[in-house]
Each structure stands twice: as structure tokens, then as C-alpha cells.
Amino acid sequence: MTWLNQLDPTWQFLLFSALKVGVAVVALLTLVAYTVILERRLAACIQDRIGPNRVGPLGLLQPLADGVKSFLKEDFVPGHVRKIYFWLAPALIMIPALLTLAVIPFGSRLGSQPLVIADLNVGILYTFGIVSLGVYGIVLAGYAANSKYPFLGGIRSTAQMISYEIAMGLAVIPVFMLAGDLNLSRIIDYQSHGLFSWLAFKLPVSFVLFGITAFAETNRTPFDMPEAENELAGGYNVEYGSMKFAMFFMAEYANMIAVSAMIVTLFLGGWTLPWFGLDRPAANLWVGLLQVGIFLGKVAAWVSFMIWTRWMLPRFRYDQLMKLGWERLIPVALANIVGIAVWLWMKS
Amino acid sequence: MNEILFYSLAALTLGCGLLVVANPFSRNPVTSAMFLVMTILSLAGLFVLLGAFFLAAVQVIVYAGAVIVLFLFVIMLMGSHELPRRAFHWLLAAAACLVTGALAALLLRLLSALKTQPPAVGAPVEGGTALLGRLLFTDYLLPFEVVSVVLLVAMVGVIVLSRKEAA
Numbered sequence: 001m002t003w004l005n006q007l008d009p010t011w012q013f014l015l016f017s018a019l020k021v022g023v024a025v026v027a028l029l030t031l032v033a034y035t036v037i038l039e040r041r042l043a044a045c046i047q048d049r050i051g052p053n054r055v056g057p058l059g060l061l062q063p064l065a066d067g068v069k070s071f072l073k074e075d076f077v078p079g080h081v082r083k084i085y086f087w088l089a090p091a092l093i094m095i096p097a098l099l100t101l102a103v104i105p106f107g108s109r110l111g112s113q114p115l116v117i118a119d120l121n122v123g124i125l126y127t128f129g130i131v132s133l134g135v136y137g138i139v140l141a142g143y144a145a146n147s148k149y150p151f152l153g154g155i156r157s158t159a160q161m162i163s164y165e166i167a168m169g170l171a172v173i174p175v176f177m178l179a180g181d182l183n184l185s186r187i188i189d190y191q192s193h194g195l196f197s198w199l200a201f202k203l204p205v206s207f208v209l210f211g212i213t214a215f216a217e218t219n220r221t222p223f224d225m226p227e228a229e230n231e232l233a234g235g236y237n238v239e240y241g242s243m244k245f246a247m248f249f250m251a252e253y254a255n256m257i258a259v260s261a262m263i264v265t266l267f268l269g270g271w272t273l274p275w276f277g278l279d280r281p282a283a284n285l286w287v288g289l290l291q292v293g294i295f296l297g298k299v300a301a302w303v304s305f306m307i308w309t310r311w312m313l314p315r316f317r318y319d320q321l322m323k324l325g326w327e328r329l330i331p332v333a334l335a336n337i338v339g340i341a342v343w344l345w346m347k348s
Numbered sequence: 349m350n351e352i353l354f355y356s357l358a359a360l361t362l363g364c365g366l367l368v369v370a371n372p373f374s375r376n377p378v379t380s381a382m383f384l385v386m387t388i389l390s391l392a393g394l395f396v397l398l399g400a401f402f403l404a405a406v407q408v409i410v411y412a413g414a415v416i417v418l419f420l421f422v423i424m425l426m427g428s429h430e431l432p433r434r435a436f437h438w439l440l441a442a443a444a445c446l447v448t449g450a451l452a453a454l455l456l457r458l459l460s461a462l463k464t465q466p467p468a469v470g471a472p473v474e475g476g477t478a479l480l481g482r483l484l485f486t487d488y489l490l491p492f493e494v495v496s497v498v499l500l501v502a503m504v505g506v507i508v509l510s511r512k513e514a515a
Contacts, residue, residue, distance in 0.1 A: 085378075121476060125405035129392075132413025136385070139420055143378060151424070158421050162414060182477055 020117045024101050032253040033063030039253075039307045046311040066246075073242035081239055085144035090240070090247035093137025097254035099130045104261045105185050107271050107292035108281040115271075115292065116185060123184040124176075127262060128169060131217060135161045137251065138219075138236050145239040153235025156318065157219065163325040164216035164223075170333035171209035174340040175199055175266055188270035192279035200267040205336045207267045209329060214263060214306075216325070218255045221310040223321060260302035264295065268302075271295040354397055360390040375432070377423045381416055388412045402477045 007015070037052065037059065044051025053059040077086060103123040107115035120126050135158055142154015176182060178199065179190040191198050200207040216223040237248045264270060271291040272279035282288035316324065364386040371379060388411045395404035484492050 120401060122401040122405050125402065125409065129405045129408035129413060132409050132417075135413075135417055136382075139417070139424075140382075143420075143424060155421065155424060158417055162417060165413070 016113050017117060020113075020115070021102075024106070024117060025098060028098065028101060028254060028257060029250075031257055032250050033067070035253045035257065035303055035307075036066070036249075037062050038304065039310075042304065042307050043311050046308075070243050070246040075242045075244070078239050080146050082144045082146055085140045086239075086244075089137050089141035089144055090244045090251075091137075092140060093134070093251040094247055094254065096130045096134040096137070097251055097258050100127055100258040101261070103127060103184055104258075104265055105188060105270055106261070106295050107288060110282070110285060110288040114185070115288070119183065119185055122182045124172060124182050124187075124266070128165075131168075131259075132161075132165055134217075134255065137248075141240070141248070142236040145236070147239065150236050150238045153238075157236065160219075160223065160321065160325075161217060163322060164213045164329075167209060167325060167329040167333050168213035168217060170330065170337065171206050171213060172266060173337050174203050174206045177337075177340055177344060178202065184265050184270075187266060188272060191269045192272045192274075194279075195274040197274075198267065198269045203267070203336075203340070205332065209333050209336070210263060210267065212329065214259045215309065216321075218259050218306075219252065220256065220306055222313040222316050224315060256303055256306055257299060260299045260306070261295075263302055264298040268298055350397060354394070357390045357393045357397070361387055361394065364390065378420065381419050381423060384419070385412050385416050388416070402480055 040062075041051045041059070043049075051059070052062045055061040055065045077083065102117045103120050103126050105114070105116040105119075109115055138157045138161075139154045142150045142152075142157070145151065145154075175187065179187045181187065181190075187199075195201070215221075237245055240248060269279075271294055273294050278287070278291060278294065282291055364383045367383040368380045368387060371383070388407060392404040392407040392412075395401075395407060
């Protein structure tokens with residue numbers, strides 16, 4: 001390993017960044033595949049079925065079979081679609097989910113390398129910027145399809161995502177008022193003083209609001225308006241098939257994982273656990289790996305919660321959804337900000 | 349490295365900006381809106397090169413993430429038909445040249461009158477988000493509030509207009 005230390009800092013930085021990007025993307029895509037099977041098995045449990053258990057032990061090779069199937073299917077493009085946007089939309093929907101990962105600290109450090117791809121000082125604003133670009137994939141897919149139901153799905157999702165983005169942005173403002181920084185690593189530092197320094201306990205209202213809007217931003221039930229099957233026959237992805245459809249499908253799960261990673265970082269202490277000194281940056285390689293494991297475990301727990309909710313709750317009606325967003329969540333979020341501000345002012 | 353990035357982003361900004369208003373291949377308003385998104389993203393890239401991360405992030409969140417999505421929304425609801433090409437008109441061309449020339453002259457004048465040197469490409473700007481917030485709420489409090497009143501007026505106007513239609 002000595003040749004690594006002899007490299008000049010720029011090359012070291014480039015090498016390690018490329019390595020981290022590669023590992024993060026591969027890990028995300030693997031996690032996406034296994035989230036799909038987790039969803040199918042959990043759904044089956046809840047509905048008293050067995051679910052896919054034929055391919056490999058416990059059905060664990062099912063994602064592989066699904067992937068091969070998607071690749072081998074004929075890539076059919078309907079004649080009436082707008083070709084350029086039809087090709088562009090599946091790519092555009094996948095990119096934001098991957099880009100979000102860049103600022104999430106997924107562990108403390110391995111050796112001397114911090115386990116975050118880009119430790120930006122405006123980390124959370126970067127994530128919001130990327131998340132707000134996610135709407136283009138859906139809206140362009142609806143537009144490209146050039147037919148009624150996908151178009152309605154696209155329009156609905158635009159309105160929904162813009163509305164809930166506001167509530168989401170307002171919900172995290174108290175986090176910065178308390179932590180005093182936009183950098184995600186600092187926010188984790190702030191939460192590393194025991195279980196009750198986790199912001200989920202300090203700011204329960206923000207946590208609940210952010211949790212709700214996270215469901216809306218990832219288009220998951222009870223907010224899956226863009227693809228309400230019984231009204232829109234599937235919504236924005238009706239005209240898509242084979243690998244392009246699979247891209248939309250993967251993007252949904254990638255977004256779920258990305259938003260869970262954000263919730264874990266902002267509210268649930270990130271890679272820390274308040275016991276056995278796991279809330280300090282790792283001293284050796286094994287503790288470093290363990291902390292990555294803790295982070296992944298927390299993300300998996302939140303993803304399972306999102307899946308569980310999907311099979312427990314019915315879908316909102318569209319006007320109810322808008323009403324909840326604008327008339328309930330946003331006023332509560334504003335009151336929360338003012339309340340925390342007054343509390344901080346009284347304390348100082 | 350930084351200079352290569354700067355020039356390619358600047359070229360991208362200008363090129364996409366041109367394609368927003370004068371795209372030889374398409375008269376589709378949705379295409380124009382998408383090139384506007386590209387323009388804004390490359391502009392955000394230029395802000396990043398200057399070390400102004402906050403401005404870059406806000407640029408993306410506000411313009412690419414909200415304003416242009418609303419543009420798309422309106423274009424799609426109004427029906428996005430390919431617009432017919434307008435015939436070339438000497439009078440309009442002359443007016444366009446005049447306005448562009450006047451604007452260019454104004455900008456050049458401003459640039460030459462600038463006392464401080466523009467920051468070198470790649471040099472980090474001091475302060476960041478905290479400093480910007482402090483400036484907004486102390487030195488620039490009045491302009492900041494006036495801008496928000498303008499937004500409020502626009503919002504009240506929208507409510508009044510939409511009310512009239514309902515009655």
C-alpha cells in the first residue's frame with residue numbers, strides 16, 4: 001500500500017473519489033434489486049400469500065431473473081410517441097436518485113478516507129436541488145407518451161411534487177436552526193451525544209412532517225397519484241415496456257433508498273449508535289465497516305417501513321392530497337419553525 | 349482544469365440560451381423549456397466554479413426545480429402545439445438589433461466602470477451561507493423586504509384574477 005501514499009494528493013483524491021462513486025452506485029443498484037424482492041415478499045406476508053420463492057434459495061435470485069427478462073424483451077416504441085422525450089425520460093428519472101448519494105455520509109471513515117463522496121458545505125441544499133429535478137423524468141414521460149392517461153399522470157405528479165417539496169423544505173429548517181450548519185457530516189456530529197440527541201427526538205414535528213413528505217416525493221402509497229392504476233391505468237409509464245419500464249421501476253426504489261438515507265442522516269443519527277462508542281469516528285478498519293453496516297441497517301429499516309405502509313393504507317383522493325399538503329402540512333411546518341425559533345430565543 | 353470547465357460551461361450556457369429562443373430544429377415550447385433548464389444548470393455550474401455553492405444550489409432549486417416545472421405545467425395545460433415559423437421582418441430585426449446593441453453597450457459601460465477586480469476563477473469566496481444570511485438581514489434588509497412585497501403583490505393579483513373568473 002506504500003505506493004498509494006506516494007501519490008500526490010490530487011491523484012489520491014481522484015482515485016478514492018472514483019472508487020467511492022463506483023462502490024456507492026453498485027451498492028445502490030444491488031440494494032434496489034433486493035428492495036424489490038423485499039417489497040414482494042413483505043406484500044405477500046401481509047396479504048397471507050407466499051410470494052416469489054422459486055428462483056434460488058428463498059427466492060433470492062429473483063432480481064437476477066427479472067433483470068435478464070427485462071433485457072431480453074423487445075424494446076418496443078409505440079408509433080405515436082414523441083421519440084426524443086420518450087428516450088430521455090427513463091434516463092432523467094434515474095439520474096437524480098444516483099446523484100443524491102454524493103453528499104450522504106454512509107460511514108465515518110475507513111483508514112484516513114472519510115466515507116462521503118463530496119463533503120459539501122451546503123449538503124442538504126444540494127440534495128433538495130437534485131430532488132427537485134426528479135420531477136422532470138415523470139413529467140417528460142407523461143408528455144412523451146402523447147396520450148391521455150400518461151399525460152394526466154405526469155401533470156398530477158408535477159403538482160404533487162412541487163407542493164410537497166415546499167412542505168419538505170420547511171420541515172428541515174429547524175434542523176439547521178439547531179445544528180447551525182448545512183453540512184450533513186456536521187449534522188451527524190451534532191446527533192452523536194446519546195440517543196436523545198438524535199433530531200427525531202429533539203424535533204419530532206419536523207421528523208413526522210419530513211417522513212410524510214418523503215412518501216409524497218417518492219410517489220409511494222398513500223401518495224402514489226401519478227400511477228393510480230384504477231384511475232389512470234398506470235399513469236406516466238403506460239406506454240413504456242421492457243428495459244425502459246424497468247428504469248422507471250428501478251428509479252422508484254432508488255428514490256426510496258435515497259430518501260431513506262436522507263432521513264437517517266438528518267433525523268436518525270446517520271452512521272452512529274449511542275452505545276459502545278460507536279458514535280465517534282472509527283479508529284480502525286473493522287469499526288469503520290461496522291458503522292457502514294449500522295447506516296445500511298437504519299436505511300433498510302426505514303425502507304421496510306415505507307413498504308409496510310404501502311400495503312396498509314389506501315390511496316388518498318387527489319383533492320384530499322392537495323388539501324393535506326397546502327392546508328395542513330405547510331401551516332404546521334411554519335408554526336414549527338416559529339415555535340423552535342422562539343424556544344431558541346428564550347433559551348439564549 | 350478550472351479554466352477548461354469555465355469555458356465549456358460558459359459555452360454551454362450561451363449555446364443552450366440561444367437554443368431556447370432560436371432553435372432551428374424545433375418549434376416546440378417544451379423543447380425550449382428543457383434548454384432553459386440546461387442553461388440554468390450550466391449557470392449553476394459557473395457559480396460552483398466561483399465557490400458560491402449556496403447560490404448554485406438555490407439557482408437549481410428555485411429555477412430548474414420550481415419555476416421551469418411551472419412553465420412546463422402551463423405549456424402542457426395550454427396545449428403544446430408546434431408554433432408556426434414567423435416570416436422574417438426587417439422592422440422587427442432592426443428593433444431586435446437596436447435593443448441588443450443598447451443592452452450590450454450598457455453592460456460594457458458597467459463592466460468598465462467596475463472598480464473591484466472580478467474574483468479569479470477557482471478562488472474560493474469567503475463566508476458562504478452564514479455571511480449571505482447576515483448581509484440579507486442587516487445591510488440589505490430594505491431591498492430584501494421590498495422584493496418580498498413585490499412577490500406578495502403578485503400573489504394577491506393572482507388570487508384576485510382567479511376569483512373574478514369563479515364569480
